[in-house]
Amino acid sequence: MAVFWAALAPQMGRAQEAGNPAAETMSVGEADARAPNVADDSLPPEEAAEGQTTDPAVGADAYQPLSPEWIKGQPESGALGFQKQYSDIGEYGLWMHNVVLLPIITVIVLLVLALLLWVIARYNRRANNDPSRTSHNTLIEVIWTVLPVVILFIIAVPSITLLVRQYDSPPEDALTVKVTGYQWYWGYSYPDNGGFEVISNMLEDGEALDRGLPPKLAVDNRMVVPAGEPIRIQTTGADVIHSFAVPSLWFKLDAVPGRLNERELTIREPGIYYGQCSELCGVRHGFMPIAIEALPRPQFEAWVRAQGGTIGEEAEEADMAEPADLQEPESSVEGAPGAGAPPTELDSPAADAEV
């Protein structure tokens, strides 16, 4: 395992820093805002905080997790088609589906169905006992060759445009969030903000319902990002291939061990957007949901400070400090909650908060 991590480290760019100093200063009511980082035990908070910020608790009071009425992207029971889109690229993709693909497919299907019915009714043996011996018809052959080519060209224009736009590089000053898929939870690290990592586990159904959140989608710590500005999402896997997918943001990117994938994401408005791991990754694949919380800039910065992170210039100074040790994935620790056994009451965030 150590060899694997050593090999992976250079490709993962900045070292992930462990520990969550702000957690110490926060009350039980703010359980949502703290990250029960797996490395908490191995590293004293003071050490983790070193060089990151002068006062990790600055702004800690200003951040409140968004309440359930802010949920915007989530599946609805009985719904058909795509979820409502909250990004420009999503709007374009949805337009391509609704205005380009669906009408063309519908017309083709109806035409073929009508032709079939006509042939069945008109040219069966009873109705047409003496079939024509015609074997070629140049006009018809030209039509059924050229017409599909024209249709494909018409589809190709918006299709290639969509493909290219989806892989536009984010601008240089975009905020970077590195998403790591673990068996079976997500880690979100913020290299531009001091490099802290937030660990995100699914909430128990009862706990989610108590908080008014959708079960199997709600998590203890959301991935918090600023709304209305480009974000550079990088994905990697710590153990096996996962896939980071949020339907209402038109976003899906594989998280592959030893690779760093990158895509831009701009969320138009503040809200909560749910997604799920979309690459079969093991027994708890279905229980590693994604919850993104998009906030206006000032609230996002308050959240960063509540996590012990840094903003702008401070972050550059923090760069000079020694990076903390790489975090061992939870699943490499024998008997760890993420390593196979379902979570118990003991490792639920609520239990942590009471201690």
Ligand SMILES: [Cu+2]
């Ligand atoms: Cu997964």
